[in-house]
Amino acid sequence: MLSQPNHHNNPFPFFYVDAAFSEDQCAVLDSLFLQDGEWQHRDGAFYRCSLRDVSENVPTALQTEVLDRMREITGLPLVNRVLVTAQRMLPGQVIGIHSDRPLLGYEIARLVVQLNKEWQAAHGGVLELFSSPESDVVFSVNPEYNKAFGFTLHVDSYHGVTEVTQPRQTVVFNFWHAANTPELAEHIQTLFSHVKFSELPTTLDPIASAAELSLPEDTTLHAGTAAIALHRWGYDEQTIETGYLHSAGLSICESIDAEIYAAVLLADWVAYLHRNAFDLARWKILSSELKAIEIFTRLKPTWELCLPE
Numbered sequence: 001m002l003s004q005p006n007h008h009n010n011p012f013p014f015f016y017v018d019a020a021f022s023e024d025q026c027a028v029l030d031s032l033f034l035q036d037g038e039w040q041h042r043d044g045a046f047y048r049c050s051l052r053d054v055s056e057n058v059p060t061a062l063q064t065e066v067l068d069r070m071r072e073i074t075g076l077p078l079v080n081r082v083l084v085t086a087q088r089m090l091p092g093q094v095i096g097i098h099s100d101r102p103l104l105g106y107e108i109a110r111l112v113v114q115l116n117k118e119w120q121a122a123h124g125g126v127l128e129l130f131s132s133p134e135s136d137v138v139f140s141v142n143p144e145y146n147k148a149f150g151f152t153l154h155v156d157s158y159h160g161v162t163e164v165t166q167p168r169q170t171v172v173f174n175f176w177h178a179a180n181t182p183e184l185a186e187h188i189q190t191l192f193s194h195v196k197f198s199e200l201p202t203t204l205d206p207i208a209s210a211a212e213l214s215l216p217e218d219t220t221l222h223a224g225t226a227a228i229a230l231h232r233w234g235y236d237e238q239t240i241e242t243g244y245l246h247s248a249g250l251s252i253c254e255s256i257d258a259e260i261y262a263a264v265l266l267a268d269w270v271a272y273l274h275r276n277a278f279d280l281a282r283w284k285i286l287s288s289e290l291k292a293i294e295i296f297t298r299l300k301p302t303w304e305l306c307l308p309e
Contacts, residue, residue, distance in 0.1 A: 001025070002069045002111075002148060011131035011138040012157045015073060020113060020148035025062060029171045030115055032057055032086045039088070046096025046160075048089070054171070055084045066111065066173050074109055074152060077178040077308075083107070089125060089168040095161035097133050102153045102278040105185025108177035111150045114143040115169040125168035130158040143168055154280065179287075180278040184305040191232060191302070192274050197224050201237040204244060211248050218275075223248035225271035226264075233298050235263060243267045259296045265289060266299060269306060 001022070005015040021029070032054045039050040055063075063082045071078050089095075102108050116125070119142065127141040127149060135158075141149050151157060161168075176182075200208075204227060212220050226247035230240045243264045246253040253264040269286050272279070287307055295303050 001065055002073065002150075005073055005150070008139065011129050011135075012151065012154065014129070014139075014149065014151035016141055016150070017148045018144075019146055021146055026115070026146055028059065028062060029113060032171060033088065033115070033169055046094075046098065048093040049095060050088045050090075052086045053083065054086045055082065058084045063173075067175065070109060070111060070150065070173070070175055073150065076109060076152070076175075078109065078175045079178050079181060081176045081181070083174040085172045085174070087170040087172060089161070089164045089170075091165050091167070092163065094163040097128075097130055097158055097160040099155055099158045100153045101155040101157070102177070102180060102280075104188060104273050104278060105180060105182045106176075106278070107153065107174040108180060108278065108280070109150065109152050109175045111148055111173040111175075113171045113173070114147045114149075115145060115171060116143045116166075117145045119144050123164060123166040123168070124162045125164040125166075126162045128160050128162060130160070131156075133158060143170070152280065155277065177278065177280070177283075178308045179283055179306055180273075181305070184273075187302065187305050188270055188274050191229060191270065192225065195225070195228055197228070200224070200227055200231055201240060203237045204241055207241060207244060211244075211250065215248060219248055222271050222275055225274055226267040229267040229270050230263060233263065233267075233302075235260075239263065247271060258293050259299075262290055262293050262296060262303075263299060266302060266306065270302060273306075 002017050002020050005017050007015045035057060037052050039052045041050050042048060063084065067078060067082055125143045127143065128137045129139040131138055208220065208224065211223065223244045227240050227244040230243045239260050242253055242255065242260065245251040246264050247268045253261055255261045265286060290307060
């Protein structure tokens with residue numbers, strides 16, 4: 001399964017396999033389009049297709065084998081969670097250029113398996129990769145039968161599918177990073193529920209007011225959100241101020257107190273998650289910086305979800 005993947009880094013990291021699954025495994029995937037089930041029809045301006053969650057129809061053993069291979073191929077710490085969807089495109093449908101960045105709690109990687117027998121160029125449905133929404137096509141993947149395409153989601157993973165003239169069938173396996181699970185999303189949403197910046201200590205007011213005069217709104221909102229995290233974790237005014245300044249980029253936290261240092265970095269990260277998306281490169285830096293530091297009691301629930309062992 002998924003043997004000898006062809007790796008590429010342009011326009012973003014991806015791989016493909018020409019003969020991805022065995023004949024029996026392909027038969028299982030083919031059968032997903034013959035079973036009864038409710039399809040969700042997407043007919044937007046640029047995303048036109050039909051989707052169906054078929055996770056329960058794919059044998060657990062097959063899902064586990066695919067998950068293990070994706071761990072090996074991507075080197076990512078993927079959790080034991082797999083969502084499998086069947087995608088069907090009908091003549092005239094097309095998927096425009098878009099980027100599937102991994103939002104908070106969303107999947108980090110996908111494996112797209114093509115199931116189109118006797119595909120010909122005139123049938124369309126070609127997966128095209130781009131370096132930006134305005135660029136020319138950088139790489140194309142034909143939807144030939146039993147061809148698999150895998151990639152890590154990030155903000156610049158731009159791709160689209162050309163218009164089809166014959167029905168196009170695809171099965172998509174979705175995978176989650178251990179540090180960006182739905183459980184983390186729920187935790188972060190609870191941490192920042194009913195946010196009111198007025199709950200922050202008044203000693204922060206002059207610092208925040210000065211920052212708002214010289215910095216972009218997104219920056220000060222990010223800093224304020226990090227300060228909220230520190231406040232709700234129960235840290236004192238000085239630590240909250242340190243966290244605000246760090247997240248605003250006005251100073252770098254270099255505290256010799258390990259807990260304050262860890263708290264400020266973790267607050268900056270959860271504020272980023274809450275306001276942006278999961279950034280794999282940024283997470284790796286955080287993981288490296290906090291690797292040798294013990295987990296402190298008041299940070300433990302958040303720490304264990306953001307930096308799982």
